[in-house]
Amino acid sequence: MSPARPAAAAIGDAPWNKHVQQTKTLGDWAVDVIIFLVLALIVVLVLYPLWFVVIASFSSPTAVSTGQVTLLPKGVSLEGYRKVLEDQRIWLGYRNTIVYTILGTAVNLIVTIPSAFALSRKEFKPRRVIMFLFTFTMFFSGGMIPSYLLMKSLNLLNSMWVFILPGAFSVYNMIIARSFFESSIPEELHDAARVDGESYFGFFFRIVIPLSGAIIAVIGLYYFVGHWNDYFTGLIYIRNQNQQPLQNVLQMILLANQANQSGGAATSMATMTSQNFADQIKFGIIIVSTLPLLVIYPFIQKYFNKGVMIGAIKG
Numbered sequence: 001m002s003p004a005r006p007a008a009a010a011i012g013d014a015p016w017n018k019h020v021q022q023t024k025t026l027g028d029w030a031v032d033v034i035i036f037l038v039l040a041l042i043v044v045l046v047l048y049p050l051w052f053v054v055i056a057s058f059s060s061p062t063a064v065s066t067g068q069v070t071l072l073p074k075g076v077s078l079e080g081y082r083k084v085l086e087d088q089r090i091w092l093g094y095r096n097t098i099v100y101t102i103l104g105t106a107v108n109l110i111v112t113i114p115s116a117f118a119l120s121r122k123e124f125k126p127r128r129v130i131m132f133l134f135t136f137t138m139f140f141s142g143g144m145i146p147s148y149l150l151m152k153s154l155n156l157l158n159s160m161w162v163f164i165l166p167g168a169f170s171v172y173n174m175i176i177a178r179s180f181f182e183s184s185i186p187e188e189l190h191d192a193a194r195v196d197g198e199s200y201f202g203f204f205f206r207i208v209i210p211l212s213g214a215i216i217a218v219i220g221l222y223y224f225v226g227h228w229n230d231y232f233t234g235l236i237y238i239r240n241q242n243q244q245p246l247q248n249v250l251q252m253i254l255l256a257n258q259a260n261q262s263g264g265a266a267t268s269m270a271t272m273t274s275q276n277f278a279d280q281i282k283f284g285i286i287i288v289s290t291l292p293l294l295v296i297y298p299f300i301q302k303y304f305n306k307g308v309m310i311g312a313i314k315g
Contacts, residue, residue: 057081057283064279080280084253084288092242093249100163100245101227108223109216111169116177117204120185134171144236151237162237163230163245173219180215181208217300228293250285254278 024032051071056064060075068074084090119127142150147166156162185208193203209216231247238244244252 053283053286057280057287059280061280064283077280080284081288083281084250084284087249087253089241089244089249090246090253090288093244093246096160096243097228097246100160100230101224103160104164104167104227105220105223107164107168108170108173109220112174112219113177113209113212113216114204115169116174117181117208119174120178120181121200134174138171148236157237158240158243160243163227163233166233167226170223173222177212177215177219180212184215185211221297221300224296225293246289250289254281254285 052069055071055073056069057080058076058078059069059073060077061079063069063074118124119131121127141147151157151162151166156165189207190203193207198206229247230245231251234243234245234248238248
């Protein structure tokens with residue numbers, strides 16, 4: 001009869017011991033391979049359209065229209081970018097959009113973060129009533145015509161402030177920030193600050209803000225993208241061409257090119273060539289309008305991931 005194994009050895013061989021290396025069965029390998037293939041397919045389905053737009057934007061229009069462009073560009077041509085960038089309106093639109101986006105995002109953060117902090121404090125008695133009134137606006141609004149009449153009565157038509165003031169506060173983003181403050185800022189910090197004689201303002205600016213870099217980056221990115229992609233405001237409230245944002249300028253360039261294509265093509269070959277250049281201009285417009293966001297995103301990706309998870313799980 002073999003001697004009993006020591007208790008320590010038995011514990012060391014337990015399946016929950018992290019040092020025990022478990023061997024995968026054939027079924028485990030099969031599941032891993034299936035999961036890998038599914039994830040790879042999803043990545044390809046998501047990234048390939050973006051990659052195709054990039055390579056088609058500087059490929060030969062004829063090669064794109066005949067289906068020769070699949071994975072690599074064919075016959076490099078910058079005609080689409082040239083036609084887009086040679087229009088002086090695009091630089092004015094870039095300037096307007098940069099101003100609207102930076103100033104608008106700053107105003108959004110200045111309004112949203114303090115209000116979210118105030119509504120996260122349990123000692124703030126009216127917070128439930130105020131939250132109800134804020135939430136009510138997420139489901140009910142006056143509509144387009146009353147909004148237009150309101151902007152007109154406030155003298156915001158044909159003004160840069162129509163891009164900034166009406167959307168200065170987002171209830172959805174405020175709820176995300178409030179959830180972050182409630183779950184990630186320990187109440188003990190406020191107690192320690194009170195012992196040191198700090199007011200709510202001192203606690204907010206000296207302790208809460210430095211600890212909230214992740215959520216500020218996330219909310220800032222949400223607002224930044226919203227301002228950058230905003231075309232409806234310029235379409236409805238702006239008639240002055242010098243104040244149009246980039247998205248509306250690109251739309252006008254595309255529509256003007258399509259009008260020239262339909263009105264100026266005399267033969268079938270000319271029509272085909274004009275259509276090809278119209279498609280290349282479309283691809284160029286997509287790259288021109290999204291490039292700044294693609295450049296900025298990698299620098300705040302780590303804050304974005306952290307902030308989104310905090311708001312989603314702890315909210």
